[in-house]
Amino acid sequence: MHRNTFFLVLILSVLAALLIGVNIGRKFQPTPEEPVTTASVPTPIPTQKPQETIFTNSLCGISLTLPPGVTVTAEASNSATFVSADTNVIMFACEKEIPRIALPADKMETLKVASMSATLYHTSSPKDGTLFDALIFRNPKTAMDIYLSGLGSTFSGVINSMELMQ
Numbered sequence: 001m002h003r004n005t006f007f008l009v010l011i012l013s014v015l016a017a018l019l020i021g022v023n024i025g026r027k028f029q030p031t032p033e034e035p036v037t038t039a040s041v042p043t044p045i046p047t048q049k050p051q052e053t054i055f056t057n058s059l060c061g062i063s064l065t066l067p068p069g070v071t072v073t074a075e076a077s078n079s080a081t082f083v084s085a086d087t088n089v090i091m092f093a094c095e096k097e098i099p100r101i102a103l104p105a106d107k108m109e110t111l112k113v114a115s116m117s118a119t120l121y122h123t124s125s126p127k128d129g130t131l132f133d134a135l136i137f138r139n140p141k142t143a144m145d146i147y148l149s150g151l152g153s154t155f156s157g158v159i160n161s162m163e164l165m166q
Helices: 003-029 152-161
Strands: 053-057 062-066 072-075 081-084 090-095 106-113 116-124 131-141 145-150
Touching: 053 072, 053 081, 053 090, 062 152, 090 116, 090 152, 106 131, 106 152
Parallel strands: none
Antiparallel strands: 053 062, 072 081, 081 090, 090 145, 106 116, 116 131, 131 145
16 A cells, blocks of 8 residues: 555544544533432332222122222122221122112112112111111022112212123
């Protein structure tokens, strides 16, 4: 190779190395607008949303969606007790014949539950006078009466989530 060509290639190589080095150095240097901090910023940990629970009872032919925070505390073949985080208790049972509660018409309400007509009784406990609502209706698929009792928005949510099983 000719001597002048060798020097030209050598000078171009040095210039290319310098330009590449300067550009790489810019990427690692903080810009004047960005302050250099040594403290780490905590990354927020995503919290898992509590999951709803599906309660099914094949003997009664019913399925309920329990809101987050509601747990099954006692369960038998034809009954169950649910407790919510705010200590509201919901009772569930089914039998061949559940006696209807004798109340005046203004203490009863007809609801559409799981495409069935059901009666919601607004009553109180004879023991201590605690108010509660009781829902009673007949499941035509199992010929069983369904009974749910409770109070508040948790109880209303459970009633609205009720489905009859096929």
